[in-house]
Amino acid sequence: MVKTIEWVGGKVIMLDQSRLPVDVAYIECDNYLKVAEGIKKLWIRGAPAIGIAAAMGIALAARDIKAEDFESFISQLEPAIETILSTRPTAVNMKWAANRLKALLNSRRDESVSGLKELLVEESQKILDEDLQVNKAIGMWGEQFINDGDTILTHCNAGALATGGYYGTATAPMRVAKEMGKNFHVIADETRPVLQGARLTAWELMQDKIPVTLITDNTAGALMQRGEINLVIVGTDRTALNGDVANKIGTYSVAVLCKEHGIPFYVAAPLSSIDFNIPSGDQIPIEERGSEEVTDVFGKCKIAPEGVKVRNIAFDVTPAKYVTAIITEKGAFKPEDLKKLSGVEAEIDKLRIKIRK
Amino acid sequence: MVKTIEWVGGKVIMLDQSRLPVDVAYIECDNYLKVAEGIKKLWIRGAPAIGIAAAMGIALAARDIKAEDFESFISQLEPAIETILSTRPTAVNMKWAANRLKALLNSRRDESVSGLKELLVEESQKILDEDLQVNKAIGMWGEQFINDGDTILTHCNAGALATGGYYGTATAPMRVAKEMGKNFHVIADETRPVLQGARLTAWELMQDKIPVTLITDNTAGALMQRGEINLVIVGTDRTALNGDVANKIGTYSVAVLCKEHGIPFYVAAPLSSIDFNIPSGDQIPIEERGSEEVTDVFGKCKIAPEGVKVRNIAFDVTPAKYVTAIITEKGAFKPEDLKKLSGVEAEIDKLRIKIRK
Numbered sequence: 205m206v207k208t209i210e211w212v213g214g215k216v217i218m219l220d221q222s223r224l225p226v227d228v229a230y231i232e233c234d235n236y237l238k239v240a241e242g243i244k245k246l247w248i249r250g251a252p253a254i255g256i257a258a259a260m261g262i263a264l265a266a267r268d269i270k271a272e273d274f275e276s277f278i279s280q281l282e283p284a285i286e287t288i289l290s291t292r293p294t295a296v297n298m299k300w301a302a303n304r305l306k307a308l309l310n311s312r313r314d315e316s317v318s319g320l321k322e323l324l325v326e327e328s329q330k331i332l333d334e335d336l337q338v339n340k341a342i343g344m345w346g347e348q349f350i351n352d353g354d355t356i357l358t359h360c361n362a363g364a365l366a367t368g369g370y371y372g373t374a375t376a377p378m379r380v381a382k383e384m385g386k387n388f389h390v391i392a393d394e395t396r397p398v399l400q401g402a403r404l405t406a407w408e409l410m411q412d413k414i415p416v417t418l419i420t421d422n423t424a425g426a427l428m429q430r431g432e433i434n435l436v437i438v439g440t441d442r443t444a445l446n447g448d449v450a451n452k453i454g455t456y457s458v459a460v461l462c463k464e465h466g467i468p469f470y471v472a473a474p475l476s477s478i479d480f481n482i483p484s485g486d487q488i489p490i491e492e493r494g495s496e497e498v499t500d501v502f503g504k505c506k507i508a509p510e511g512v513k514v515r516n517i518a519f520d521v522t523p524a525k526y527v528t529a530i531i532t533e534k535g536a537f538k539p540e541d542l543k544k545l546s547g548v549e550a551e552i553d554k555l556r557i558k559i560r561k
Numbered sequence: 562m563v564k565t566i567e568w569v570g571g572k573v574i575m576l577d578q579s580r581l582p583v584d585v586a587y588i589e590c591d592n593y594l595k596v597a598e599g600i601k602k603l604w605i606r607g608a609p610a611i612g613i614a615a616a617m618g619i620a621l622a623a624r625d626i627k628a629e630d631f632e633s634f635i636s637q638l639e640p641a642i643e644t645i646l647s648t649r650p651t652a653v654n655m656k657w658a659a660n661r662l663k664a665l666l667n668s669r670r671d672e673s674v675s676g677l678k679e680l681l682v683e684e685s686q687k688i689l690d691e692d693l694q695v696n697k698a699i700g701m702w703g704e705q706f707i708n709d710g711d712t713i714l715t716h717c718n719a720g721a722l723a724t725g726g727y728y729g730t731a732t733a734p735m736r737v738a739k740e741m742g743k744n745f746h747v748i749a750d751e752t753r754p755v756l757q758g759a760r761l762t763a764w765e766l767m768q769d770k771i772p773v774t775l776i777t778d779n780t781a782g783a784l785m786q787r788g789e790i791n792l793v794i795v796g797t798d799r800t801a802l803n804g805d806v807a808n809k810i811g812t813y814s815v816a817v818l819c820k821e822h823g824i825p826f827y828v829a830a831p832l833s834s835i836d837f838n839i840p841s842g843d844q845i846p847i848e849e850r851g852s853e854e855v856t857d858v859f860g861k862c863k864i865a866p867e868g869v870k871v872r873n874i875a876f877d878v879t880p881a882k883y884v885t886a887i888i889t890e891k892g893a894f895k896p897e898d899l900k901k902l903s904g905v906e907a908e909i910d911k912l913r914i915k916i917r918k
Contacts, residue, residue: 390653422811454779
């Protein structure tokens with residue numbers, strides 16, 4: 205499996221996902237502005253992956269700061285952090301990663317500036333390393349929803365490429381189910397406009413020899429109507445405390461179709477993507493992007509009239525009532541139980557959805 | 562307004578819609594096989610337009626037949642008709658046009674073969690000429706559903722380009738509303754895979770200076786959720802006697818979203834697209850097309866991994882229960898009333914939906 209992002213020799217190396225599956229090319233970022241550019245231009249995308257990228261970008265920014273003391277160091281680092289966070293507003297993982305690094309720095313104010321810089325490099329690597337474990341745990345809690353012979357629909361890419369490691373988030377239950385010997389089939393929505401389903405999900409599942417069929421986003425409803433979809437698993441860029449789920453545009457339509465057809469709709473959500481600070485989805489900022497993603501497919505094929513007006517809303521919010529379960533590294537939960545996850549472990553265990561008793 | 566199809570000097574001239582909006586180019590067909598190729602390859606598309614094309618193709622096929630008597634003429638014409646009808650299975654208009662021409666021939670068995678050939682040319686021209694009137698009537702019965710200030714979503718292209726004339730079917734209520742001075746805004750779903758919304762609907766509405774915004778198919782749900790869509794009007798390739806509507810893939814998803822949001826869902830359907838011979842939509846043959854329409858956007862931009870498996874279902878069936886009204890040239894009706902349209906005019910008038918009493 206190709207690596208999404210790595211810290212090598214003081215540089216951040218990221219797979220340029222905007223060129224997949226035509227080219228497998230890597231971009232070297234030796235300063236944080238290049239990392240910010242990569243996040244903005246979707247060289248790297250996927251909530252967990254851009255969380256890791258933000259952390260590494262902050263470590264790069266820190267390295268280039270000239271400061272003698274903690275206050276001066278922090279005051280120079282802050283604007284760089286803001287620049288990175290401003291690239292994409294919807295996913296909360298970048299903010300989560302930045303807060304984690306800032307909390308670490310604040311707890312080590314007595315360190316030398318060079319020591320602080322080193323800490324940031326180590327912590328961003330730790331975030332990357334933990335990502336694999338988190339996603340594996342999502343897979344282990346989520347595989348129970350996949351039965352032998354199932355056909356699973358997914359939207360966008362919440363796969364390995366959206367994370368730092370092999371399992372991915374929405375694909376983690378699939379990869380664990382495969383390790384357990386279950387047979388299933390994946391339907392990948394192509395996911396216009398940026399086509400992460402066609403370019404990334406289909407590609408990475410084919411690499412792993414997981415059977416996958418590509419459809420246009422328009423086809424999901426017809427397949428559900430024909431009884432050809434057993435369950436849906438998607439990822440999330442930010443989930444609110446009440447269980448409202450922001451994810452790639454079109455996810456809400458899939459959820460409504462699931463309700464209409466009685467198909468379970470699961471969301472794979474590492475805790476880093478759950479925003480415990482906002483009560484509901486209507487407070488999640490929704491990114492709107494440029495029209496050229498719609499009018500010029502893959503950055504080169506013009507498919508619409510010159511000068512046409514476009515609305516390119518990048519995400520939508522699926523209200524909690526459409527969500528069957530949210531699968532985290534701590535277990536699968538009903539969306540309304542997210543707010544209870546800060547409780548003690550024995551209480552949390554009672555909330556876990558367990559199909560196999 | 563450009564002409565979709567014309568009979569000029571013994572040839573069928575069709576606008577090559579597969580190249581719009583990049584090129585405005587015409588293709589000359591001097592034999593029926595070229596017309597069949599044009600229908601198959603979507604140089605011409607849209608249920609009413611391919612009905613006209615089929616009629617003209619049959620007239621071309623007839624012209625090249627060498628026969629001395631009616632029986633010989635018909636027996637040679639039949640295989641050509643079958644070839645034309647086999648190009649696309651879902652729309653019923655080609656069959657409707659062929660049946661109309663065959664009935665005409667059967668009623669004039671005493672004509673000379675050259676007279677029969679002339680009759681077919683005249684009748685196919687008549688089908689084209691009537692199309693404009695039919696669509697204008699759809700517009701006049703349908704404009705009542707459009708209020709000043711409305712935003713109307715449409716899917717695929719059931720516009721002028723889908724017909725022989727100016728009004729189109731789904732766009733006819735819009736064009737009549739515009740003639741009446743109403744202000745409204747159109748949202749065009751781009752309509753993957755063949756992008757008729759982006760390439761054709763946006764283009765023709767821009768030509769007419771009707772305000773239009775292009776969105777990906779994924780965005781319709783989010784706009785409905787935000788309360789930004791007042792009504793939906795789509796066309797149909799074949800509507801069954803019970804009011805089930807076959808139309809471009811993705812139409813069903815739009816209809817389900819309309820139900821979820823309490824948004825009226827209208828279908829503009831010339832009587833030539835209503836199949837009074839089949840009781841319900843599950844008997845409508847649904848065309849599946851090649852994978853390259855999904856994997857290679859606009860025939861040239863590869864957007865998916867080499868060798869990926871694809872399902873390219875070209876149409877879906879929206880059950881009558883999702884349809885607010887079917888707008889025909891005889892009036893707007895509840896889908897369940899279609900079966901009563903063969904009654905006497907006074908009875909039909911009682912069934913008409915009239916918002917302005």
